Amino acid sequence: MSASAPLAVSLGDPAGIGPEIIAAAWAARKDLDLPPFLVVGGENLLREAAMMRGLDIAIRVVETPDAALETFAGALPVFGASDCEYRPGEPQPNAIAVALGSLETATGLARAGAAAGIVTAPVAKVQLASIGFHYPGQTEYLAAACGLPEEDAVMMLAGPSLRAVPLTVHCALIEVPDRLTTDLICRKARIVCNALRRDFGIDTPRLAIAGLNPHAGEGGRFGDEEARIILPAIERLQADGLDVTGPHPGDALFTPRARENYDAALAMYHDQALIPLKALDFDEGVNVTLGLPIIRTSPDHGTAFDIAGKGLADPGAMIAAIRMAGEMAARRAGS
Structure with a gap:
């Protein structure tokens, strides 16, 4: 990877596991051949989190992002002076403000080309909302920051066993049928296909689209969304030459045999996609945002306030997110 x-890594909530898994990822950089990254802010925070985990690592503030390329081999590069007290498991308004500033700066670096992409550590949505952050999540913020409609930022959860895309994300389950449209499914499916080609090197992506209802509606007995909304989208996509199948019953789509037949599964709602991904690949699951002009990945887990600062957090998903962002950046650089 080159x-x-x-890459620019945002701190996430300083009270969560973000700082410690970032430090642990850097400590494993040589053994895992990770691409160079810097962390936006949090010099003291990262140092204390590393000490808590028993990691003896060097941390160095860099004046410019490109200085991180030379620094990375010998010290964890930190860009920017924003910092706060390390109080794991105790969310604080001033600390979440540091997290938001880190996200904003990392995004700006990527948009300016000073970072090859961004990797966002976990933040708690309720904590962001407490300081006036009005987006449902970081994905929606990134779409707005890039000047795109919210629906053009497509969340894909990716692990060694599965890639899954929820077509509706941060909304109540009761709202899902009203949010689903044939146009929405087609629009997001095309974004997924384009990203699988550009960023994952899959020349002819295969998509499997789930039904909404049990047994994919069973011929209308359990709902008509499959016939009225989902099947017309599949037929439209197939007419455009895309390899798309469905609607598939949600309870059968993620079996080992079924997963051999597609490169990504498109689910109708949040948990339909995230439950199988987390069951299969929790410690290596990556949340990657498709459809943006910049690269963004994140560990597919939350802040884990309950274990923060106890040395229990597994850095596997953060490592996977950094690796995936590096691979995507390398493909874009070579295209």
Whole structure:
């Protein structure tokens, strides 16, 4: 993996596990051949989190992002002076403000080309909302920051066993049928296909689209969304030459045999996609945002306030997110 700029990693909530798994990822950089990255802010925070885990690591503030490329081999590069007290498991308004500033700066670096992409550590949505952050999540913020409609930022959860895309994300389950449209499914399916080609090197992506209702509606007995909304989208996509199948019953779509037949599954709602991904690949699951002009990945888990600062957090998903962002950046650089 190679790129002309480092990845930018945002701190996430300083009270969560973000700082410690970032430090642990850097400590494993040589053994895992991770691409160079810098962390936006949190010099003291990262140092204390590393000490808590018993990691003896060097941390160095860099004046420019490109300086991180030379620094990375010997010290964890930190860009920016924003910092706060390390109080794991105790969310604080001033600390979440540091997290938001880190996200905003990392996004700006990527948009300016000073970072090859961004990797966002976990934040708690309720904590962001407490300081006036009005987006449902980081994905929606990134779409707005890039000047795109919210629906053009497509969340894909990716692990060694599965890639899954929820077509509706941060909404109550009762709202899902009203949010689903044939146009929405087609629009997001095309974004997924384009991203699988560009960022994952899959020349002819295969998509499997789930039904909404049990047994994919069973011929209308359990709902008509499959016939009225989902099947017309599949037929439209097939007419455009895309390899798309469905609607598949949600309870059969994620079996080992079924997963051999597609490169990504499109689910109708949040948990339909995330439950199988987390069951299969929890410690290596990556949340990757498709459809943006910049690269963004994140560990597919939350802040884990209950274990923060106890040395129990597994850095596997953060490592996987950094690795995936580096691979995507390398493909874009070579295209």
